[in-house]
Amino acid sequence: MWEPLPPGIAGPPSRVATRSPSTGITISTPMKAGDPRLYRQPQYQQKLAGLVQPPQTPGEDNNFSPLGGDGGAGGGGGGGGGANPGKIRAVADELFKLDESPYWMMQAGLNNQRQQAAAYNPDFAGMESTFNTGLQGREQARAADVAQRLQALAGFGGQLASAQGNAMQGALGDLAAQGVDPSQYISQANQIAGERTAGLANQGQYMGQLNASAANAAAGYGNAAGLIRQGGEATLANNRGVLNNQLDQQAAQIQMQAAKDRLANNQARREFMLRYGVT
Amino acid sequence: MPVTAPKPQQPNPIEIQSWQQGRTNAIQAYDQSSARAAYMKGQATNAYGIQNRQAGFNNRLQRQGFDDPYIGRGILNSAIRGQGLTNMYQQQANDFANRQQQYAGTMGGYDLEQQLAMQGRDTTLSNLALQEQARRAQLAAEIKGIV
DSSP: OOEEOOTTTSOSTTEEEEEOTTTOOEEEEEOOTTOHHHHHSHHHHHHHTTOOOOOOOTTSOOOOOTTSSSOGGGGGGGGOSOOOHHHHHHHHHHHTOOOOHHHHHHHHHHHHHHHHHHHOOOOHHHHHHHHHHHHHHHHHHHHHHHHHHHHHHHHHHHHHHHHHHHHHHHHHHHHHHTTOOOHHHHHHHHHHHHHHHHHHHHHHHHHHHHHHHHHHHHHHHHHHHHHHHHHHHHHHHHHHHHHHHHHHHHHHHHHHHHHHHHHHHHHHHHHHHHHTTOO | OOOOOOOOOOOOHHHHHHHHHHHHHHHHHHHHHHHHHHHHHHHHHHHHHHHHHHHHHHHHHHHHHHHHHHHHHTOTTSHHHHHHHHHHHHHHHHHHHHHHHHHHHHHHHHHHHHHHHHHHHHHHHHHHHHHHHHHHHHHHHTOOSOO
């Protein structure tokens, strides 16, 4: 057996809270028009005073009198005069005034989420810029290192050539002093110098290859960073769309629930009015 | 009332630690390799100088004793001695060229090692930075914290 609870716990006038003594569970359920619990609430008994008793329906709790008390049909004469449509409408307006504030609160929350979704603006370009700044720093340092090494290589070649030149000078002087033709020696020395130059050029060549390879890699990295930015922006757009769709669906559910509750409330009001013969 | 949008998610601390560790390892590996190459280049330069000094000494001794056999044979002013003297200087020039070639090759090898180490370091740093950018972009694109 469920027990009606005092007004105030019941929430909206068109709902009633009941508690199960065995389980202690309290539930709030919509009242049907004619539910005696609805009209027993003191604040409405006064409003309903003077109204005619509604027609009794077989199978329902007919021990109800809107005129007050549970005296049943016998006590219903207190109302006296006939129906007062204006008063019945006024009571119905108050009884079935649907509190729509929960829907508006939920809708406001959804609107706030929409605004948050629109205002969410991660700085993908900044992430790319951070990467490119680091990349350019390394690239500049590397290019400077290559230039320095090429310069050092040229200097190194000059040192070796100078050392060979010094060594040759002594030999050439001696050969000349001894009256020996130096052409054979000079020819070989030139060949040696050519081989040395070729060896150093080989080093310069690998430096150039590494330089080109690193420059290509840097270009590839820069390109990848741009693609990551584009991918992030596109994925965000997709995710934002999915999120907005979810919010739209929730908004539609709220609106649908509100419409259903309005319909049910209006139906209950019509039933109430019909009980009092007011259309 | 102003709307407070959520901030993009940040990588977790373990990821940040991992990136930093990767950067530190790459930089340290390059520094160690560079120091080793610089040391070995110094050693090679020292060895080259020592070899040249010793070769110069030997060359002078060789020149001092070069004429003795020809004097003994009475052909000091002959074409044979002249060719012999040319051959001696050519041999010395060859030896010198070999030392230079070896030295230049050694120095070039260490230069190459340094450059490869630098390129390896930069590649690792760029990979880590790109990985971080991609991860941050991925997290930012997820737009979490609203529902």
